[in-house]
Amino acid sequence: MATLGIAFNIVTAALDADQAALNITANNVTNANTPGYTLEVPTWQENDPVTINGVSYGQGASVTGAASQRNKILVQALQQQGQEASSSTARLSALEEVEGIFNASATSATDGTSSTSGLSQDLSSFFDSISALEASPDSNPLRQSVITAAQNLASDFQSASAQLTAQQNQLDLQSTSVVTQVNSLTQSIAQLNKEIQSTDPGQDAGTLEDQREEDVEQLSQLVGINQIQTENNGLTITTSSGALLVSEGQSYALSSGPLDGSTHIFDSQGNDITTSLASGGGELGGVLTVRDQDIPGIMSSLDTMAYDLATQVNAVNEAGSDANGNPGTAIFNISSTSSGAAASISVAITDPSQIAAAASGAGPGDDTNLLAMASLANQAVVDGTTPSDYLSDFFSSIGSLVSQVSTENTAQEASVSQLQEQVDSYSSVNLNDEASALETLEQSYQAASKIFTILDNVISSALNLGIQEGFSV
Known part of the structure; x- marks a missing residue:
């Protein structure tokens, strides 16, 4: 009877273990499409053997729980x-918007076609209007054309500067x-840490770990992080x-302020960790890099263009005589330094007669000073080069900057896809594998059930003390 009892224990443990394994496999199938x-x-474990009269008898195996793969x-x-x-995705998106500000002013970075409006065109129109005035320096309509062209050019600088500032403000809000x-996710991760650490150390936290892993992944998309596993x-x-x-179990919130x-x-x-976050990665890193480095660099170059050009044009006009024989004055209002020049530039004159076409002391029909002004188009007057x-x-x-970041982003996204495939191949549910496991476990369960039935009938016969009972397998 002892031997039958041991056999009964083994087959009962097998039924329990197979059922537990079937439940785990069925749960995998149910959650095959669940994100994260x-x-x-x-987790199979051999049961402790039983020793009777010096002989050890195995007690089969049991499933102690589920282990996340x-x-x-x-x-x-x-x-x-x-x-x-x-980080590069966020930076690329913002830089493409910046590039869009100047798309009407430059040769397209993608298809090579030239534009016909914006800064580039209006710069050409300004010098063209000066050249046109050379033929008739006393023509009031042509003088007005110079003022109009100057106003268009100044407006382009102002518009570009305003749009860059607006983009910075938008990135400010995004940060x-x-x-x-970030603070919401760190609170969630801290809470999940508590729940995971409160579980049995010998048990897999399963769903809780999945949730924490999902939160950590989302957090890493937002900000560059390092993580350390603790006890x-x-x-x-x-x-x-x-x-x-x-x-x-404790989260530490970031804060933001002007x-x-x-x-x-x-x-x-x-x-203040703003600078370190800009180089740390994540969406926040990309946003801060554009806001604090890329746009200021672009703005500085735009300011240099506005300041140097306006300063040189003003100097030439001030060196000549206007239509009334008076000394020339500044054509552009411009700041005392290049900083903020694009935003503040404007046209200082409204009277066409104030254009100093003539050399100092020459008559209104002279165009000597206009020649000097027109020649600025071909002189190194803006940071050592022509306008x-x-x-x-x-x-x-x-x-080039947009192209560089785009190339980096493409390579990084490819690497992410490759790593994601490796993670999925190891940790995701393969329905074919689960179907095979279900079939194997079902067969094992059915076999254990048959043995259980046989043992039950054998024990019943033994207990009936010799009364013959038939049974089938």
């Missing part, structure tokens, strides 16, 4: 590459929004530069 779900596999090294590599790709999302399966997360975001005319970001201790060459290089530099 990680494949679970049964995850490769943390691959997952962290995916998150690391993902935050780089997210604040990202900080809010009891906890997690500490910092920014790429070391600012603490999560320490096991400083020096733009939004700055501070860690939980009040330290048109400077503008062409300016547009090309923007196009």
Whole structure:
């Protein structure tokens, strides 16, 4: 009877184990399309043997639970590459909007076709109007044309500067929004840390770990992070530069506020970490890079163009005589330095007679000073180069920057896709594999059921003390 009892225990354990494994496999099938779900596999364990009269008898096996099939090294590599790709995606999107500001003013960076409006065209129109006035320096309509062309050119500088500032303001708002999302995710991760650490250390946290992994992945899309696994399966997360975001069950919020005319970001201790976040990756890194580095660089080049050109034109006009024989005055209002010149430039004169076409002391029919003004188009008067060459290089530099970031983004996205495939092949549910596992487990369960029936009938016969009972297998 002892031997029958042991056999009964083995087959009962087999039924329980097969049923538990079937439940785990069925759960995999149910969640095959659930975002963030990680494949679970049964954890089999040999039961302790029983010793009777010096003889050890096995007690079969049992399923102690489910273990998530995850490769943390691959997952962290995916998150690391993902935050780089997210940064370049955000930067590329913002830079394409910046490029769009000048698309009407430059040769297209993609198809090579030339535009017919904007800064490039209006710069040419301004010098063309001066050349046209040379033929009839006393013509009031032609003088008015010069003023109109100057107004159009000044308006182009103002418009481009205003649009760049508006883009910076939009990125400013975006950075604040990202900080809010970061704080929400770090709170969620800290709470999940608590729940995971409160589970049995010997048990897989399963769904809780899936949720935390999903949150960490989303967080890495927003900001560059480093993560450290702690005891009891906890997690500490910092920014790429070391600012603490999560320490096991405690989250540490970032804050944002105005400083020096733009939004700055501070860690939980009040330290300004804006600069380090810009180079740290994630959407926030890309946004801050464009706001604080790319656009200021573009704005500075635009200001240089406006300042140098206006300063040189003013100097020539002031050296001549206007239509009334008076000394020439500045054609453009311009700031005292190049900083902010594109935003502040405007036309200073409204009276066509104030254009100093003649050399100083010459009559109104003289065009000597106009020749000097027109020659500025071919002189190195803007940062050591001609106005048109400077503008062409300016547009090309923007196009090159967009192209460079686009190339980086394409490579990073390809790497993300490759890593995602590796993670999926290891951790995602393959329905074909699960179908095969279900079939195997069902056969095992059916076999154990038959043995259980046989043992039940054998024990019943033994208990009936020799009364003959038939049974079939």
